Amino acid sequence: MKSAPAAGRFAPTALMLGNLVTGCSVLAPAGMLPELSAGLGISIHAAGLLITFGAVTLCVGSPLTAWLTSRIERRILLATTLAVLALGNLASALAPDYTSLLIIRLAMLAVGSLYTPQAAGTAALIVPAERRGSTIAYLFLGWSLAAAVGLPLITFIASRYGWRAAYGGVGALGCVSLLLLLLRLPAGLQGAPVDLKTWAAVGRSRTILLLLAITMLQMSGQFVVFTYMGPLLNKLTGAGPDAIGSVFALYGVCGFLGVVVATRIVDTAGPYRTSLLFTCLLLAGMSGWALGAGSLVMMAGAVAIWGLGFASTNSMQQVRLVAAAPPLASATVALNTSVLYIGQAVGSAVGGLLFARELLHALGFVAVGFVVLALILVVVTRPGGRLPPPPERSRSCAQGAWQTSRGSGRRPAWGSKRVD
Structure with a gap:
């Protein structure tokens, strides 16, 4: 695997801003469900299916595109992905009807599924081994900012100027991010090729499979509520667009703070302890939402606690997977993103069914159930447990995957008994 001798200045920031565009592209419908419903003449549940069907496309596209594009130079690959996201959002602003909007979204996200896992893999190529954990966590600030x-x-623009203007704004942001990436990301970066043996090695590792299950459960629990958070706040508390936008902002600001804290403590506390801490915060926030449903103050407070864990838990999952089997990182990071989107699809589908049946209070308790299961698995995968290490691959593959850190003097975590 070829690596750059040194990262371009602000290269991690350029990668992080690409995650901001990706996050806005994926989450945009959640911020303007009422406007999409009114503008396209569909129900809120049907508008929410933009997220559900998009998540299905993402979960299939992430590992598939990782396999098909693993030999493409990283700057070209990531820049092309951002260009598709930018053009897809601009085209969405011009969509004449719901069917056209859905088709554009699915085509855009089929390519956009590449960005987050490949950005994480690229970050591992441009920073020293001892900074990989904090850099990967930093990249997920983009999702927090989204x-x-x-x-x-998006909520503010859509409520005042319409959903088309909101999509146009995301498209313009994508163009700016594309330009920064082209200017700052070093050329000549090559990731480890992903082949069928890679997927077979992943499938034989119980450790990796359990870590992937944690991601799916965490995300399923969140998207039971998150997909319909705006309409839920309106129906349960009477909140208007500005209040709903404020709750979204609180959620994101706390998510940003959570990732900042995770980034600072992960290299000393370790990914497992950091993951355990933020999964507990995630559970506390979801429980507060379920128990406080009907009170805007209590629900907003719960969202703040929930927000601390929403992006940091997933960034820790990425770090733990990379540490568990570095030679398999290209595949496991892509799979983690895939199961993240599976979680989005499952959660949004379950939430949509409950919302359509007016079981508004039940959404919070179902979400809590998913997160409880995730927390149990986090504890099961603690370091020093009895889980077997990931299967070994060839020595040449291992040496290639670790050539960027040979001078660090640190022993690779792959093949050890520790999960973190």
């Missing part, structure tokens, strides 16, 4: 800044702005 919730902290992107969703409130």
